Amino acid sequence: MFVSKIKRLLTAVVGFVLLFSVGGASADYVLNLRQGVTPISHDAYDLHMFVFKICVSIAVVVFGAMFISILKHRKSKGAVPAQFHESTTVEIIWTVVPFLILIAMAIPATKALVVAEKPGQPDLEIKVTGYQWKWGYEYLGENVSFISALSTPTAQIYNKQPKGPNYLLEVDHPLVVPVHKRVRMMITAGDVIHSWWVPDLGMKKDAIPGYINEMWFNIEKEGTYRGQCAELCGKDHGFMPIVVIAKNEADYRKWLAEQKSKKAADSASADRDWSMDELKMRGKKVFASNCAACHQASGMGVPGVFPALKGSSVATGPKIAHINTVLHGRPGTAMSAFAKQLNDIDLAAVITYERNAWGNNTGDLVQPSEIKAAR
Amino acid sequence: MSSEANGGYYVPHGSVWPIIGAVGLFVMLHGFGDFLNGSDEGSTVMLAGFAILLFMVFGWFRTVINESEAGTYNMQVDKSFRWGMSWFIFSEVMFFAAFFGALWYARVLSVPWLGGGDPGTNELLWKGWEATWPTNGPGNVGGAFTLLDPWKIPALNTLLLLSSGVTITFAHWALKKGNRGALVLWMMATVILGATFLGFQIHEYGEAYSEHHNLTLGSGIYGSTFFMLTGFHGLHVTLGTIMLTVITLRCAKGHFTADRHFGFEAVAWYWHFVDVVWLGLFIFVYLL
Amino acid sequence: MSTATTHDAHHEEHPKGLLRWVFTTNHKDIGTLYLIFALTMFFIGGAMAMVIRAELFQPGLQFVNPQFFNSMTTMHALIMVFGAVMPAFVGLANWLIPMMIGAPDMALPRMNNWSFWILPFAGTMLIGTLFMQGGAPAGGWTMYPPLVLQTGNAFPFLIFSVHLLGISSIMGAINIIVTIMNMRAPGMTMMKMPLFVWTWLITAYLLIAVMPVLAGAVTMLLTDRFFGTSFFNAAGGGDPVLFQHIFWFFGHPEVYIMILPAFGIVSAIIPTFARKRLFGYSSMVYATASIAFLSFLVWAHHMFTVGMPLTGELFFMYATMLIAVPTGVKVFNWVATMWKGSMTFETPMLFSIAFVMLFTIGGFSGLMMSMAPVDFQYHDTYFIVAHFHYVLVPGAVFAIFAAVYYWLPKWTGNMYDEKLGKLHFWLSTIFVNVLFFPQHFLGLAGMPRRIPDYSTQFAGFNEISSIGGFAFGLTQLLFLYILIKTVRGGSKATDQVWEGAEGLEWTLSSPPPYHSFTVAPEVK
Ligand code: HEA
């Protein structure tokens, strides 16, 4: 009788689950860990499956015994309780056997861990800096650096537009690396702790302000790999994705050369005088991707958390105070120092924009050269 | 297990003091929070809360002392108090352990990493900075400072506290012998030693904060660990001295008997605990 | 009303009126207060979980802004951990320990009252932060700096409420230790104590060892923010990771604080309904002690990704894996107790069986995470959320449900409605799995935790999980109804209540007298 009850129950549960899987047909139902594209991620996947199988087997034995006794040793079936309640032999067995199983798990785990943490000669070093809420990448020794932030339009997030295929997992400037090279990431943060994680690369490492953490990967396949910041870092922690594009050596070289020439063009134009319109145009973009997360596109901030810049005494007062606030931030608050994140032109542009937007009609023009002098 | 376990165990029926204590704590911390947030009334509210708390402490202890003197506590109750006090002291030990742990971590791990033990960190972020101890970190937080000489006031203070441990033991022996005159004298000596320690400590803080030393709570990790450890210790000495004073008065009143004097012993344990923590401080903060 | 300074332990009169509850020193009154407080907090924390699940029902931002979402996650966890589960266990300890060991009351009754009455104030302070400028704390229940230092005006109140909760727990723990060590009836030797008493004794040791450490950690946060210290600031020579070490030195024992008393409850219930003595009593005691001991050596398994040296990672990995051994011993002993018993399946037993199974599933995922190289993938994903909800909800919370059903007839003198109890059980068990099982898949597929919005690939399982969440939440209204119904009346319970029940508490009347044992019982 109880058996039939259980059967009915199981059918109900399975039916219930099936119902949902059919009902939400548009969504994916990925069940398992990804195998990934690096040796470390394969190790992790294999270990995961290995331990999973062990756990399932133990579960079958333990729950099996429990269900047998639930089904057979019940009072309604006239079971009479046995009297045994102790056995040192049994206790020893079920202490030692799990211990041996654990050793069997610990050996491959140790091997995988040693590989994952093994220092080695890198082919390429990239310094990664987590900021609220974007990533800064610097190719060490190559003079290439850029900021990488979410590029999903706000309208999609607020359900005013249909969501794109890579909703929340797309950025303006992806990280580009060559395949079959050992890439060492030197990870740190500029404000709070973040964590750099791309599941397909099999590794995540926390970005700790003031310290460098190392991790490495060696991608086996060309492609685009997406991940996210994995440590709570404030309001937009959920909106701080990572995109890594793995290219073959030649394409990677080409990309690197492009970045360098862009950079050179930028630094050349930093010396000339810019017009108000040029700066405001550029400043609006810089503001949207760097400042609006806190101070809002409307310049109104979030009361009590992020101050409004509209009508702010800093944004409408002396230029130099404004420049210093943005360059050096306000230690101990969420307002971080932008001196290292943005170049002179961007800083000049965004400050000019702030001083002339939302009715802050100061008419002030801040030139890149002024930023350079204030640094 | 004592056989008189249940029949004679004193169970008080209802008490106002705990709720007053809870309200006092709440008001005090609420005021402190407001104060930290820059509100004007904060400090007043905090003091009011503190007053309530003091009122509670006096009231509660008065009740307990009266009950004790009326002979309501049997040996088993006495034992409960002993267990209670011991584990309370243990929890205090763990509180200090957190700060000692922080000191250890900074000295053995974080400072060496910043200073080059971890090549990436030093080269990319703090190039040119070398690990030393004491330090206020690669950011020179709080500005340059110089140390206090451990062989002056701190060594003297060590001596003071150690002797106070001895005097309180003499007091205990006197109590056990029923020699009240000696008991009170030794207790007074202990209180004076404790108070002198505090006086020196305050003087030393003054020195540290002076322009000459410029060693403050804000002097990077050294200042933080130094002042938090010695500061919390000082707070405990203050508390201990107050408790010792109360016990001295009670001794003078003839409150304790040669074989029943838990109140005395509790304070003596506490005092020894404070003593031991100081030894740890002297070694790990000042000497090493 | 003033303090009674007379020696009147033998009086049998019940004080009346509201103030009775404020001034009470009676272990049963205080136990009841704790349980009511815990239930209230469970509903408040649960309501916050419902906000979380509603926002996560679909991709995109619909109901709350991201900052508030983080506040909900943070407050949900703090309230559930410090407001619901821990006080519920202390409430059970208050009610049961004196009755189980044959004592008249707790050893330090006035302090007992204080431990409780600090709680509502601490809870008020914590919940009050929701209305402060800058919003409630939003840095996660783990309060990692530097993020937590960005909290608005709520910051000092977060710290102080943690201090208050800590003071309350420490005093509660001291009281429990003293009661157990000093108030046992003659003949009640340590190795005769019911396992609930044993597990609580060990839990109390954990509490006094780690709550002060948490207090120290948050004090350092306070001084870093307001008094210029540099504990967690690299520029001053400190390290944000230092906080994590101190926090988890508290935090890992903390999770066992939330499960050991549950082990004790289940070890009381299974033998009763199997009508067979608990298998391997002494090995259960040793296993509990080993778990507690090991819990001090594993904290950094929460920090495999912070960049520890390899040797550190190996040490914490091995130590963590070891915990499976004593925990396994417990699970096996429960199964062996059921084996060849004569079982019936009243509500407390049903919850206990579900506990054994679902806790084990949670333990297995814990074991998977203990392997550092795979934890690099699991860490900070929903796989972890699934893990700890399995050990906490069908673990700790189910054990509390089981305990309430088991002892409620003793406390009130009334039987609860068995039909409704079973209904509560089946709905809870089904929906808790619908709620949390899919979160394993989400985590493996790569969904990070603590995010208000997610990529569309995670939509399906989030939808299922949310529906399970709402249904599980609504089911708990049924629990409330059953409780109220039982307190107000019902068929009278016998003193023994359950056919197979053994222990001193069942020798007292139902409901028991105001002072449990005025004359010490003889234990043979
Ligand atoms: C009641 C609470 C509770 C309990 C009991 C546990 C039990 C365990 N936990 Fe869990 N854990 C939490 C609450 C709990 N945990 C919480 C709240 C977090 C997250 C905190 C946060 O970040 O917010 C967490 C996070 C957490 C992590 C960190 C993950 C990360 O952030 O990356 C890890 C990693 O090792 C871990 C491991 C374990 C292990 C190995 C056990 C073991 O004790 C489990 C042992 C049990 C079994 C293994 C099952 C029964 C055994 C057998 C049947 C024997 C045979 C088995 C074998 C030999 C395989 N837990």
Ligand code: HEA
């Ligand atoms: C003992 C502890 C405990 C308990 C009991 C619970 C119970 C629940 N938890 Fe909790 N949870 C934690 C401890 C706990 N949790 C911790 C430590 C975290 C980590 C926080 C962090 O990351 O910092 C967390 C985080 C957490 C998350 C992840 C949030 C994030 O990462 O952003 C989620 C998401 O689903 C969640 C959901 C739930 C749900 C649905 C329940 C349910 O079981 C709750 C059911 C109860 C009720 C619902 C209340 C009763 C009913 C009513 C009030 C009636 C009204 C009902 C309706 C309107 C339907 N929890």
Ligand code: CUA
């Ligand atoms: Cu950056 Cu989360």
Ligand SMILES: [Cu+2]
């Ligand atoms: Cu843990």
